[in-house]
Amino acid sequence: MEIDVKRIAHLARIDIDPQDEKVVAGELELILARINKLFEVDVEGVPPSFTLGEAPVDLAEDVPHESLCRELVMECAPSVHNGYFKVPRESQGV
Amino acid sequence: MEIWGMPVRDILKYITSGEISATEVLECYLNAIREADPEINAFIDVLEPTARMDASRVDALLREGDSPGPLAGLPVAIKDNICVKGARCTCGSKILENWISPYDATVIKLLRDQGAVIVGKTNLDEFAMGSSTETSAYGITRNPWDLRRVPGGSSGGSAAAVAAGMAPLALGTDTGGSIRQPASFSGVCGLKPTYGLVSRYGVTAYASSLDTVGPFGETVWDCALLLEAIAGHDPLDATSAAGEPAAYTKRLEGSVRGLRVGIPRELLNGVSAQVRELFDNTLSTMEDMGMIVEEMSIPPVAHAVEAYYVIAAAEASSNLSRFDGVRFGRRAPAGTLDEMYTKSRGEGLGKEVVKRILLGTFVLDSGNKDRYFMRAARVRTLIKREFEKAFDNFDLIVSPASPDVAFKIGEKIEDLLTMYLADLITIPVNMAGLCALSMPMGFVDCDGAALPCGLQIIGKPFDEPAVLKAGYLLEQEIEAGIREEVSSMRRKLNPVRECELVD
Numbered sequence: 218m219e220i221d222v223k224r225i226a227h228l229a230r231i232d233i234d235p236q237d238e239k240v241v242a243g244e245l246e247l248i249l250a251r252i253n254k255l256f257e258v259d260v261e262g263v264p265p266s267f268t269l270g271e272a273p274v275d276l277a278e279d280v281p282h283e284s285l286c287r288e289l290v291m292e293c294a295p296s297v298h299n300g301y302f303k304v305p306r307e308s309q310g311v
Numbered sequence: 312m313e314i315w316g317m318p319v320r321d322i323l324k325y326i327t328s329g330e331i332s333a334t335e336v337l338e339c340y341l342n343a344i345r346e347a348d349p350e351i352n353a354f355i356d357v358l359e360p361t362a363r364m365d366a367s368r369v370d371a372l373l374r375e376g377d378s379p380g381p382l383a384g385l386p387v388a389i390k391d392n393i394c395v396k397g398a399r400c401t402c403g404s405k406i407l408e409n410w411i412s413p414y415d416a417t418v419i420k421l422l423r424d425q426g427a428v429i430v431g432k433t434n435l436d437e438f439a440m441g442s443s444t445e446t447s448a449y450g451i452t453r454n455p456w457d458l459r460r461v462p463g464g465s466s467g468g469s470a471a472a473v474a475a476g477m478a479p480l481a482l483g484t485d486t487g488g489s490i491r492q493p494a495s496f497s498g499v500c501g502l503k504p505t506y507g508l509v510s511r512y513g514v515t516a517y518a519s520s521l522d523t524v525g526p527f528g529e530t531v532w533d534c535a536l537l538l539e540a541i542a543g544h545d546p547l548d549a550t551s552a553a554g555e556p557a558a559y560t561k562r563l564e565g566s567v568r569g570l571r572v573g574i575p576r577e578l579l580n581g582v583s584a585q586v587r588e589l590f591d592n593t594l595s596t597m598e599d600m601g602m603i604v605e606e607m608s609i610p611p612v613a614h615a616v617e618a619y620y621v622i623a624a625a626e627a628s629s630n631l632s633r634f635d636g637v638r639f640g641r642r643a644p645a646g647t648l649d650e651m652y653t654k655s656r657g658e659g660l661g662k663e664v665v666k667r668i669l670l671g672t673f674v675l676d677s678g679n680k681d682r683y684f685m686r687a688a689r690v691r692t693l694i695k696r697e698f699e700k701a702f703d704n705f706d707l708i709v710s711p712a713s714p715d716v717a718f719k720i721g722e723k724i725e726d727l728l729t730m731y732l733a734d735l736i737t738i739p740v741n742m743a744g745l746c747a748l749s750m751p752m753g754f755v756d757c758d759g760a761a762l763p764c765g766l767q768i769i770g771k772p773f774d775e776p777a778v779l780k781a782g783y784l785l786e787q788e789i790e791a792g793i794r795e796e797v798s799s800m801r802r803k804l805n806p807v808r809e810c811e812l813v814d
Contacts, residue, residue: 220673222669225669225672225673225676226669227653228672228676229628229632229656229668229669229672230632230635230649230652230653230656231653231656231657231660231665231668231669232653232654232656232657232658233657233665241665241666241669244666244727245666245669245670245673247727247728248620248670248727248728248731249670249673251616251617251620251728251731251732252617252620252621252674252683252687253617254614254617255614255617255618255621255683255686255687255690256686257614258611258614258686258690258693260686260689260690260693263689263692263693264689264692265685265688265689265691265692266688266689266691266692266695267520267688268520268550269506269507269520269550269695269743269744269772276549277546277549285413285414286413289413289414290413290638292413293410293411293413293638293639294637294638294639295636295637295639295640295641295642296642302637302638304637304648304651305645305646305647305648305650305651306646306647306648307647307648307649
């Protein structure tokens with residue numbers, strides 16, 4: 218199967234040098250060829266496993282509790298304005 | 312009294328009795344890091360000032376007659392994908408080059424509460440994606456046994472730090488073998504705990520249904536001690552298992568006579584002749600100890616690598632979407648939001664990480680999800696079921712921890728499939744959520760160097776006591792030769808010892 222690296226990279230929001238697209242596609246296709254061995258396994262009627270625990274996930278009570286220090290967390294951000302994360306506009310000219 | 316090279320048990324005994332101080336122990340290991348790490352590059356950051364504060368705190372408590380806890384004054388090295396408050400957490404990536412963690416992971420809090428000294432952050436494959444520690448943005452870590460070779464990965468820095476005597480204990484993470492394979496390549500013990508036994512709060516997620524945090528130590532007892540300190544329920548991790556963990560160090564003695572041990576044929580495919588010979592000798596020792604060893608088969612294991620690369624890549628593509636330049640890490644200059652995401656990620660993430668994110672995005676793409684991801688999740692069910700059946704007939708399952716000894720730097724980095732397939736031995740344990748120990752079983756002569764090789768002992772979920780006990784008792788039988796080799800290797804690495812003697 219041919220992989221459209223440009224499309225996948227756009228979905229993953231990763232800038233890839235157009236010159237590298239072919240190399241990356243080749244590497245992914247090699248891995249995919251191996252992954253295709255999964256089609257040799259008979260999985261008819263077998264349910265999928267997404268997690269390992271038998272018990273249901275232990276959800277926390279919906280009550281307020283102490284969390285990380287807001288100032289410390291914001292200090293880690295590349296750009297902050299009035300206590301909020303600051304990002305560029307969605308698109309230019311809007 | 313020579314601190315360096317002293318067993319962890321003795322260091323603990325002498326610190327708590329006041330014969331040596333935690334500060335003296337720390338300085339001794341800091342010296343070892345200064346001497347050996349320029350060649351090995353096991354550490355991304357050595358946390359000297361805060362480690363000295365940790366050690367002084369332990370000494371002060373002891374002077375006042377208080378107990379600092381079961382890890383009193385023991386230096387512990389931490390894989391750099393685990394958050395330590397006030398220290399960088401780079402995950403081996405450029406994208407987090409300057410990110411300083413504002414909080415401690417639960418495992419770090421537990422270590423500090425029990426008197427451990429956090430000595431530094433260790434190198435890893437970028438975001439723990441790799442088997443050689445060659446994909447780190449902070450340079451390659453070299454194997455202390457042969458500097459031309461890799462220490463394994465992704466927890467290669469932690470394994471090399473313990474092997475070279477730069478830290479007596481270390482923490483790593485294991486998603487597909489990242490504790491057990493480097494333990495094997497570096498000649499130390501490493502334990503991948505059962506999924507859910509150790510909290511992952513504050514640990515950078517790679518593949519959330521597979522990730523685990525576990526200990527490295529020189530001996531099985533050391534791993535049991537560190538596991539005891541970090542195991543237990545954590546309300547901050549939704550996948551954390553309920554219930555009290557066992558007192559692992561107290562359940563090591565006894566007998567293994569009559570224990571049924573299975574050897575899956577599928578895990579012996581591709582094992583080198585030299586490793587196979589060592590493994591067969593180890594099986595003979597196990598039989599001499601009274602264990603009943605028998606070959607068996609777990610057929611779906613043959614497809615574990617393929618299913619793993621689909622599931623791990625899919626989960627990674629989702630988990631790593633948080634590295635987008637908004638809340639933390641590197642941000643590339645850009646005119647629009649979309650451009651900022653794509654440039655920040657394109658510039659900040661390395662080749663291997665990008666490849667796995669793209670693979671994950673591909674297998675989750677509309678039209679591919681049923682074809683790849685759902686099929687892999689079904690194969691995973693088959694692997695789990697077959698292990699459950701196997702454990703009806705066997706108490707433990709064993710195999711080599713890696714098909715071969717450490718490979719040379721650069722040898723496999725361009726041959727991805729070979730590198731991926733080498734993980735066949737370790738991956739099934741993560742896919743089924745089991746626990747497994749990797750411990751040295753001997754050495755193989757390779758290009759004039761003695762290279763260590765590990766044994767993998769696999770147990771049922773939460774059966775760490777049985778795995779550790781079998782490993783501990785086996786270690787008593789084979790340890791002497793291994794200790795001699797370790798001492799000789801370390802003396803070559805540390806020709807000058809300035810801090811050996813303490814009155």
